[in-house]
Amino acid sequence: MTQPHRLPEGGIIDRTRALRFEFDGVQHEGYAGDTLASALLANGVHLVGRSFKYHRPRGIFSAGAEEPNALVQLSPASGARTEPNVKATMQALYDGLIAASQNCWPSVHFDVGAINNVMSCLMPAGFYYKTFMWPPTPKWWLKYEHVIRHAAGMGRAALAPDPDHYEHQYAHCDVLVVGGGLTGLAAAHTAAKAGARVILCDESAAWGGGVGDIGATIDDRPVDRWIADTVRDCARFDDITLLPRTTAFGYYDGNLVGAIERVTDHLSEPPAHTPRQRLWKIRAKSVVLASGAIERGIAYANNDLPGTMLAGAARTYARRYGVRPGTRAVVFTNNDSAYLTALDLHDAGVAIAAVIDARPASQLTRGLHQHARASGLAILPDSAIIGARGGRRVASVDVATLAGGRSTRVDCDLVCVSGGWNPAVHLFSQARGKLRYDEPLATFVPDISPLPILPAGAANGCFDPTAAVMEGRAAGAAAIPGAGMMASPHHSPRTNGVDGTALQPLWAVPATRRTAKRFVDLQNDVTVDDIALAAREGYVSVEHLKRYTTLGMGTDQGKTSNIIGLALMAEQLDLPIPKVGTTTFRPPYTPVTLGAFPGHETAAHVEPTRYSAMHDWHQEHGARFVNAGLWKRPHSYPRPGETEDDAANREARNVRTHVGLVDVSTLGKIELQGRDVAELLNRVYINKWDTLALGRCRYGVMLRDDGLVMDDGTTSRLSATHYLMTTTTVNAVRVMQQLEYLLQAEWRNLDVYATSVTEQWAAAALSGPKAREVLAKVMDIDVSNGAFPFLAVATCHVRTAQGLVPARAFRMSYSGELAYEIHVPADHGRAMWEAIIKAGDDAGIMPYGTEAMSTLRIEKGHVVIGPEADGRTTADDLGMGKLVNPAKWCIGKPLLARPALTAPDRWQLVGLTALDGARMPRAAKIVANPDHALPNPMLGHVTSWCYSPNLDAWIALALLANGRARHGEVLWALSPLANVRVRVKVGPPCFIDPEGARLRV
Amino acid sequence: MLLIPCPWCGPRNQIEFTYGGDATVQRPGNDAPEAAWEAFVYMRDNPSGPHDELWLHSAGCRSWFKLRRDTRTHDILGSARMGDELGGESP
């Protein structure tokens, strides 16, 4: 609990606020302001995990979002809140934090999976593909899978539902500044000062950004003062939003930037009613990309031992977190930035065993190098680490000159490595920005983008703090609306503000022993040899290289490794690096919690739920509900002791013998008004409409342009220029959209206004031989057969407990019985429903649900859009060919005569009755001979089926080849999946009252 | 997510809109030959570059309108009410 590696002073941590935490069962202490990684290092913990493939011990490699190694399982014992693959370098420490290493068993110190390391010759790049492509049977994969999945884990997902919630936030701004380092602060300050609406976000909790600026002087102020002053000044502007702990992870169309704010992840106890994370969708007029740069390493043998760290990270831990990451360090570099690490570690009391520089002595004569020498640091020019030694921590390195020759062993417990810096161009690239290979930096830098995104500072390849601030100000000014988005300069000084020399590219140190592993991608265990193997085997395109070796495919997406892999491939192919190119940068920049994407739209809130005005009544009367699109509809109303099937059969029987009431509010309802409604109807329905009299309604069928059936329904004429169209529940939106399209785009001269009123009207259908006597009790009009015949329509009133309610009555029937539809304004729906139920008491009225409704319509052979009209059927297939009026044009008609739509073997609607007392199989295919050799020729299929309580038989509707000519034939309905075969008799698609006499009584 | 300029409402999020297909195809006259109807129903170009499309502001004003979009970049080059011509760069 003593934090033995903590420096007595310095850094952004608060030494007065100690925080307790637990890692792998051991209690430690850190300070407020620590990350989990800095707190672990303060306690001397370097070994934090095992690698993905070889299970090699791994330590903390970086100090930021690029971390490939230090992935931990957070809150491992919490069933619901445990989270895998959390970067220790990004996780803010809080009191009571519990974390565990992952990908190791039984422990990080003794890991059984490490046998893979010994066996690694059997697991080359692409070994999945090679091993499991042969023998060609999935059985082998099934044998291996369990073992491999267990060995190659990446932490455990929570098994319990996520107890946290996530929020979405839309935002708009003139200038979005991504990154709150010196560059970003300068850009945001400049833009906000000029009056622009600014959003500034940074992935970390503290402003000030990366490591490059430590110790710098800006505007004659120490950099920490400058940062504090600038943040304070920014906060004073009216129209600026500062978002710390917020990662801009993706750049999308229309300058939409996705950002994830970690609202409570840094707190031990999240406050109630606060989202854990907030997903920002920011529409920015322009974006300043000040996302900094990411350091890369150099591949040498065993460069993955714990205690190996990027040089900038070591400096960050020493200067920002007041932690000594080792006691005796070796610095290995090909550029000047690592000298700053060496000097800072030296100042912090870390012994610097050597600075190993790949560059020749003749280049190491500038001020920075002199300064290092003057501080007593030993510089070994023209040298490299050829290998590291150690078990669970680096113990020494072997150093040799790049020319070869004898190596020297240097003892150390920390290796700080720098192979150069890569601008974080991810968002720039996502914004279709082109990258340019910069030879002096040996990396890709932003070139041009067609979109308003301005890279600046280290993200633009500018590493000098003073110059970066200037670039930030220039970008902030250029990004203001109307400023013209002048591209920022690309030729800034790049020497860390110190007197130094250029980088010398060094990607991998030549191997001295064949078996030693030189890692390129630490997270996926991809080595220099794997890349050479991929090249030999022909996987030379970067996209193939990535997928074959898994280079850059981990949760870090190769932030520290991709460029090394590309450079090594370029070497293999003897091509310049820009010719090899880069893989595509895709969102997200860092992993985003899945829960943040749906936000609050989960469970019941995935989609809206639509309820009819009578829903509560249904619920109070025992209805079981079924989903119909977004609607909840009563399926049936089971009584005590009844199954749903019993209830539906009782309800269907009662409609034929007495009377029933069904909620049909979900039908699409479209009001059509204007002088040309009849003409519109003539054009969209197959039948004739200009003859429809006032106060009458008619059934119609609509086709698509290709001639196939789209929808059906009725349209009523309420006045000379006022019609009401009904559509099926499923097609209500589609039909409305189609009418709007036709009226607005194609037939703009038609005087018709279409308004959807589905929600505004509640509707019920009253069916059965006693329907009229019930209706007469509640309506204020004469409903006798003479006054209100079949297909009559009336505007009238219903007598309800609420008094007289305006209504529309329609004499139409879906059940095949004497039936009426009553529509009332939705607010009166329940009163109307209750009035009819009460009035029907003596007549034996029962409510019925969709299941009984379906049985009734199958008995009558009424088709449904979907099962029967399945997008392949014509009106003629459904037996409605005669409805197509030969004397007029309508949509779909020009293509109706095509040979395929008039062929004699088309599948036509028929009725089937199951023979031998059998139950009709579901979704069966129809064949002539069930014992025919496979494949058995299919004559058609069952589209709808039910037990008919009125016929006491299993019946079905079916589409059958040339079906109308097959009435009377006996065929077989086959369900191979259920292993059922049933003899069926073919007949007309109507089982009850084929003449329709009951409709007209 | 596209930011679509409805000619009636102004710029709105893509989620408010429904795509309605190619705006350049012409509906044949009622008595046009079957071949013309087949072309209208089935044949579509797949242009690379500016393309005129129909969109419906379905969760907004419910207007159909024309939109010119670059199919390579998703850049939106203009929108126009039905009956008006799209200006700017022609497809």
Ligand SMILES: [Zn+2]
């Ligand atoms: Zn609109």
